[in-house]
Amino acid sequence: MTDTLFDCAIIGGGPAGMTAAIYLARFRRRVVLIDGGDSRAALIPRSHNHPGYPDGIRGEDLLVRMREQTDRFGVLTLAAQATAIDRLPDGAFGIAAGRTLAADHVILATGSRDRMPPVDDPVRHIREGLIRQCPVCDAYELIDKPVAIIGAKDCTAGEALFMSHYTPDVTLLTLGDPLDVKASIQARLDDAGVRILADRVTAWDFAADGVGVRVDDGWRRFAAVYSGLGIDPQNALARGLGVDLAEDGRITTDPHMQTSVDRVFAIGDVVTGLNQIAVAMAQGEIAATHVHNLIRLSERRSLADSL
Numbered sequence: 245m246t247d248t249l250f251d252c253a254i255i256g257g258g259p260a261g262m263t264a265a266i267y268l269a270r271f272r273r274r275v276v277l278i279d280g281g282d283s284r285a286a287l288i289p290r291s292h293n294h295p296g297y298p299d300g301i302r303g304e305d306l307l308v309r310m311r312e313q314t315d316r317f318g319v320l321t322l323a324a325q326a327t328a329i330d331r332l333p334d335g336a337f338g339i340a341a342g343r344t345l346a347a348d349h350v351i352l353a354t355g356s357r358d359r360m361p362p363v364d365d366p367v368r369h370i371r372e373g374l375i376r377q378c379p380v381c382d383a384y385e386l387i388d389k390p391v392a393i394i395g396a397k398d399c400t401a402g403e404a405l406f407m408s409h410y411t412p413d414v415t416l417l418t419l420g421d422p423l424d425v426k427a428s429i430q431a432r433l434d435d436a437g438v439r440i441l442a443d444r445v446t447a448w449d450f451a452a453d454g455v456g457v458r459v460d461d462g463w464r465r466f467a468a469v470y471s472g473l474g475i476d477p478q479n480a481l482a483r484g485l486g487v488d489l490a491e492d493g494r495i496t497t498d499p500h501m502q503t504s505v506d507r508v509f510a511i512g513d514v515v516t517g518l519n520q521i522a523v524a525m526a527q528g529e530i531a532a533t534h535v536h537n538l539i540r541l542s543e544r545r546s547l548a549d550s551l
Contacts, residue, residue: 249346250274252535253339255326255481256353258283259521260512262310263528264351269317271536277314278341280325283307284355284513285521289373293381294521306521329481337507349507349535352482352495353528356513359473361394362419363448366471374450376470379403380520383410389467392441392457396421400472401429401438407470408436415464416472417457420444477514490516501531509535 252268254261257279268275288303314321324341329350332338339345358377360366369375376382388411393404396418404416416423416438423430423440433440441459449456454467477493488496488504495510497503503510511527513519540546 248274249336249348250276251347251539252276252349252351252532253278253337253345253347254351254353255329255339256283256355256512256514257281257307257311257321258285258353258355258512258524259306259310260355260524260528261351261353262307262314263525264353264511264532265314265319265321266310266317267529267532268535269314269319271532273536273539275319276345276347277319277321278324278326278339278345279321281323284357287367287370287377288381289371291381291521292385326481329485331485349538350485350509351501351528351531351535352487352503352508352510352514353512353524354478354481354514356475356477356494356519358471358475361469361471361473363450369450369455372450374455374468376468378519379406379410379470380518383407386410386467389413390415390454390465392417392455392464392466392469393472394419394469395472395474396423396425397472397474398425398429399474401425401433403470403472404438405432405436408438412437415439415441415466417445417469418442475513475519479514482508482510482514492516499530500534501527502534507538 251273252275254264254277265275265277285303290300290302292300326339326341328340330338336346336348337350390413391407392415393400394417404414407414443459445457447458454465455469457464479493482495485505490496494516495514497510501509501511509531511531512524
């Protein structure tokens, strides 16, 4: 395997990475998918806005289906963490992932990590749907229900304002920290009827019917709480390659999902834009198709002289 030069190495086995792998395999390209097994999609209790699933689908179920599809088309999957990517003397990329692999193109689908609230076992409560991370995904299921947003920054205020379109009962929980937003943002929160609860939380109660929060004047109950603490793009490999990043640390790309580094592409939640499964999959399709077209160009199997 170390002697094989792959047409493309895909780093990350979430919906974006697996979509790119499926496309490249069906394009009859030599592709390797390096998957650390920690896709953010695995935490989704049930997605109701992913097209084609009227009753919704669990994130892990979607990943299982996609893994079956990559296997069916013969995608070589390496269960490992990619730790470094270097440019080799011949212009290809060397990827360290427990062993060294070489590829002419790289697609980064390394995703982002949500900052977790300070509660015991937050991942379990995310899978239960009691702690939520994506109002775009599931605000619809909380129409007219009491909801809390955890945090004290602009990103927290943004989620609170988003949720105020779905329910008039929105509380921003700062966990005892001062609310750190501009006066103009505070005014928008006031206009939207968002309550600011700046008390320190002394206890949490996660139950089947919602989340209890104990503050100075007693218990408050919510149908769900959102973590509005922000995300951390997993961009270490991109930084190592010198890829241009946006101010928030996510990767910027052109319309073909190519980064500022030639033959390095990026897709999914690590890329600037909307963090949604369908968007990530579309980006995987775009990147894989462009990689295939670049290779066709070098093989003289294309009408175009350049792309």
